C-alpha cells in the first residue's frame with residue numbers, strides 16, 4: 001500500500017474491548033501482572049505484557065508500529081524530544097575512545113551536545129564540511145557518522161547515498177536526522193542508512209503542540225538505543241503526547257503537500273522581489289541541492305531562507321512588520337513562522353563559525369505553513385514594502 005494509506009491505517013486496529021477506532025490514551029504508569037488468557041494475576045514476569053510506562057506503553061506502542069511501517073524499518077521508537085533521540089543514539093552506540101563524524105552544519109542543539117557533552121565521555125568529534133569531503137577523507141577510526149538531509153538555516157542538502165558509501169569504507173554506522181524532509185518525502189533507510197531520527201516536534205507532530213523525537217532502523221541497533229533511551233536515560237514520551245503525535249502523523253502526507261505547494265509559490269514570489277538579495281530554497285533549479293533532491297526526494301520541503309539587501313536593521317524591521325507570519329523558532333507547524341537565525345537559533349555560535357556556516361546577519365528563515373499561499377505572499381509583500 002502507498003504512504004497515504006499506511007499513514008492512516010498502519011499499526012492500528014479498533015480497540016478489541018470497546019470497538020473504538022482511535023487509539024486509547026492509556027494514562028497509567030504501571031501495569032498489573034495479569035494474564036488476559038487466564039483471567040487472573042500472574043507472578044511477576046511470567047507472561048508478556050506491559051510493565052511500566054518508562055519502558056513501554058500501549059498508546060506509544062501503536063504509534064511506534066505505525067512509524068516503523070512509514071520508515072520501512074524493522075523497529076521504531078518514540079521519545080520525549082528530538083534531543084533525547086540524538087543523545088540516546090550517540091550514548092548507546094559509542095564508547096569512550098570512539099570517533100564520531102558529522103557533516104556540517106548540524107542543528108544547534110545537536111552540535112552543542114557533540115562538542116560540549118559527548119566529548120566529556122571521551123568521544124572524539126570530527127567535522128566534515130560536506131558529503132564529498134566525508135567521502136574523500138573519512139577517518140578509518142570513525143565509528144558513527146551523523147548528518148542531516150536538509151539543514152538549518154541554509155537548507156544545505158547532504159546526499160545520504162554518499163554518506164552510506166563513506167560509512168561502508170570504514171564500517172561505520174550511518175545516522176540521518178531527516179526532520180526537515182520527513183518519511184513522506186524521503187526514506188533514508190531505503191537508501192542504506194542504518195538509523196533515521198526526527199524531531200517529531202516539527203512536521204511529524206505538525207501542529208506545534210508537542211515536543212517529541214523518533215528513531216527507526218534495524219532491530220539490533222534499535223534494541224541498544226531503546227535500552228539506553230528508556231531504561232538508562234529515561235526519556236519516554238507521555239501517552240497524551242503519543243496520541244497527539246499519532247494523530248499528526250495520520251495527516252503527514254496531506255500537510256506536506258500543502259507545505260510544499262505554498263513554499264514553491266512563496267519562493268517564486270521572493271525570487272522576483274527587488275528587496276530580496278538571495279532566496280535559499282532547494283526547489284530552485286539554481287540551488288546546489290536541487291539535483292540531489294530531485295533524484296531521491298518526493299519534494300523540496302517547506303523551509304525557505306532569504307537574505308535582505310540592507311543587513312541586520314532591515315531584517316529586524318521586516319520581521320516586526322510581518323502580521324500573518326509569527327516570529328518564533330521551530331518549524332513544520334500549520335502556522336507560518338519567521339525567525340532571524342543569527343540572533344536566535346544560531347546565537348550560541350561564534351561570529352566566525354556563523355560566517356563559515358553562512359548564517360549572515362541579513363538572513364531570515366521562514367517555515368511555510370498551510371495557510372493560503374496568496375495570504376502568505378500578501379503578508380511578505382507588505383512587510384518588504
Ligand SMILES: *Cc1c(COP(=O)(O)O)cnc(C)c1O
Pocket residue numbers: 081082083084107109110148177179180198199200201202211212213
Ligand atoms: C528541532 C530539531 C532537533 C531537536 O529536536 P527537539 O524536539 O527540539 O528536541 C533536532 N534536529 C533538528 C534538525 C531539529 O530541527
